[in-house]
Amino acid sequence: MAPSIAVTGATGRLGGRVARILTGRGVAQRLAVRSPERAPQLPNADAVPCAYHDPEQVRTALDGVDTVLMVSGSETPDRVDQHRTFIDAAAAAGVRRLVYISFFGASPHATFTLARDHWATEEHLRASGLTPVILRDNFYLDFLPELVEDDGVIRGPAGDGRVAAVAQDDIAEAAAAVLEHPDDHDGATYSLTGPEAITLDEAAGVIARHTGRPVTFRNQTVDEAYASRAGQAPDWQLDAWVSTYTAIAAGELDGVTDAVPTLTGHRALSLDDLLARAAG
Template sequence: MTTIAVTGATGRLGGRVAARLAAAGADQRLVVRDPSRAPEAGGAEVARADYADGETVRRALRGAGTVLMVSATEHPDRVAQHRAFVDAAVAAGIGHLVYISFYGAAPDATFTFARDHWATEEHIRASGLPFTFLRDNMYADFLPSMAGEDGVLRGPAGRGRLAAVALDDVADAATAVLTSPGEHVGVTYDLTGPEALTLDEVAATITAVTGRTVTYHEETVEEAYRSRAHYGAPGWEVDGWVSTYTAIAKGELEGVRDAVPRLTGHPATSLADLLTS
């Protein structure tokens, strides 16, 4: 049985995938920075690695056939970390790399962090590794938390739409690819929800389903930077936060795709259904 290595297993997506692979009886290895935080996943092997430390990655991936590479936390050096991981994966002799990318990844994407994903994809292509890219839209699970304590969802998204995808749908799709990698070599899948909503519609859905009153306030770009200044975050991070909304405004996150139902065999989850479950 081929070993599947799962990175990010202590996180929301990697942990979901690990649980699904365990339920399927897969031979898996959880690759984490802190083994003490690794979840129980059917007796899965645990290996420690840090993306920026190629030697630890190489040791952790040795003998793995397929690898799920969950993108690293946003950081000024994230692309360098990703490149180090990919190079170590090549050195370890893995057979297939499944990379969690972002919808609309491009060198000129409005969402600044999507540019990191494009650079990573290009490095993977150049590495010669067999690959599959899962380009996730924004996670629908996070939408309620984007509203402040006052119930206002603020941002310069205009009347743009986003086809946010549920984390469980992404985990189902990733599991399908990981367990049959040969069917998906060289393919890029755009993972979206079943509908593209404006933030007014997102707010209305949250209100209707949860009973918490949420509204959308359209900011200008300048207002968006000012309203986030109190966090004291570095400029590159605030650029990422604000450009999430401007990407929506420019229509870069609105296209609905059918990859989730094609890969999973079930319909993509709507925001209303997600909030109801």
């Protein structure tokens, strides 16, 4: 019998985590990925080619599947168009339910530019006839240490704003919980956060304590933020980078929810927990 669940993005960090959790729980799945040769080799998991922009490939990949986990595609100017193509093809393939990894506070007016893309995808999903389940994750907790530049400084126009960042492991466990018992979550939207909302100054202190080297946060003006990143990426990407900080400053990433413990049965990881675990 063909698996009733398909997982996209299994060659990446988040989708791969979900696929491994499901395998560990004995759940058969289809890994719908752009490059099947790069997919994890897991029991009861067959990898098939599935590029979001190719509707025929999507329909073939999802044939016979009831529930799909859709990890948002790579950040590109046409990402929303690719998402819409995938959703329409999934509906045409007979998929009944689509679990979408969206973003915390997704809105057409969100400060974080990519949150607007997620809102557009959500709206298309709701209009598609598929049953939606939406997981709106806050910024990745795993990403905060990567904000530290070579000189030990986190720079950006975040001010004293707080971010309730959530660990990728917790997002993956929440998604796997939904996929194991999808009927219990039809139509639901969950906002996934960590157990605390912290400033980047506080994050710098936690990172410094775990790495043993000085780490500080230096607030920038928006103009300074653009100037310091000029020439490193196209304009749309620069807008996304800078708005990660301005969204924090605007208070749009603040607010802790109980979605992770409700779905996973355990407390969400904090930055301190994450770095302690990484240290082994």
